[in-house]
Amino acid sequence: MSEHEYPTSQQSIRAEAIESLLIDKGLLTEDAVDEVIVQYNERVGPMNGAKVVARAWKDPAFKTRLLADGTSAVAEFEFSGGQVDKLVVVENTSDVHNVVVCTLCSCYPWAVLGLPPKWYKDPAYRSRIVREPRRVLEEFGVQIAAAKELCVWDSSAEIRYLVLPEPPSDSDSASEEELAARVSRDAMIGVALI
């Protein structure tokens, strides 16, 4: 789509125009944007989801709680700045691979993954992943055996979905911190493996 996109300078001007008018009306302050940048660069991001996944791999009791009630289990971490009404964690196993999308807009589990990557919000992913998920995953470099169920979660309401990837073979010997560093954002969306 990139060749059809509008120059962002025009969008930037538009945003500045609206910002300026709202500041004139006392509805906005100039430093509000800095708070946003700090919030989504430092406080909320996939590092939070990675901690959840690593703990689930190391702590069977936590994993049981996480799969039964993702919202409560994730609340144990006291992450700041991310809200979710209900988080459902779906586990990749030898029988099923899960992948998450929002075909109608771009719903995404901000509380544990931060803001979504651009491709997640673009028409190609949103249109294709429900119709030809195996082909899309191949483009991401992921081959899912034909015998394995491929489950696509279309986040159409306020429930948010997080994929619990299959653990790496050395998950018993590696520490929780080491494992967290290896959990990618894409694996928690379901478009990558660990």
Next chain:
Amino acid sequence: MDGIHDLGGRQGFGRVRREQNEPVFHGRWEAKVFALLRAARTAGALKNTDQFRHAIERIDPVAYLSHGYYGRWLGGLENLLVEAGVLNQQEIESKALELGADSDWRVAARPVAQPDVVGYESEEPSAIRPLPTEPLFRVGEPVHTCGTGTAGHTRLPAYIRGREGTISAWHDGWVLPDSNAHGRGENPEHLYTVAFSGAELWGEQSEPGVVVRIDLFESYLLKM
């Protein structure tokens, strides 16, 4: 509404293009859109997330595809700010020109003269509304989805309409977006996760072993 936003199953968009080392924001203006969103809430122009989603669905379909995510947010916000009377279209245009905008730049926003504001309830932090009524459907029960669309906001995508699926989870009551987006009250309904086979959705062209699970409100579903 049957808008361009309803993308599930559409064809022709090509490969998924990924950006290496993508930053959280590509420019300061993307973060600025978040700040504008907060201001729109403060000003009373943005009442709830459902209304915001519908404002984005109402931007020009060509603009929807070409402006990207934050461009769509900007267009949706402009719709709401103008419709609520917080800003007017002319002052936005004038200010943009003053700041160096191209005069022929197409505007994503398409505000309507008489938005259907009926009376919004204040948005609570959560959309969960436990219901005293029994759910109509049980986990494991086969269901049909409604076969027709609506002119307004809905979370029943076109590719799921008129299909047969199976209830795989029940989530108690939730605010109904179809009603809440238009200021017609929360009217909570039971919410279910419904599973559809790839073959049911895409016929014999479906890839093997595909299941789509999607969250659907009770009024989207029919007894078999």
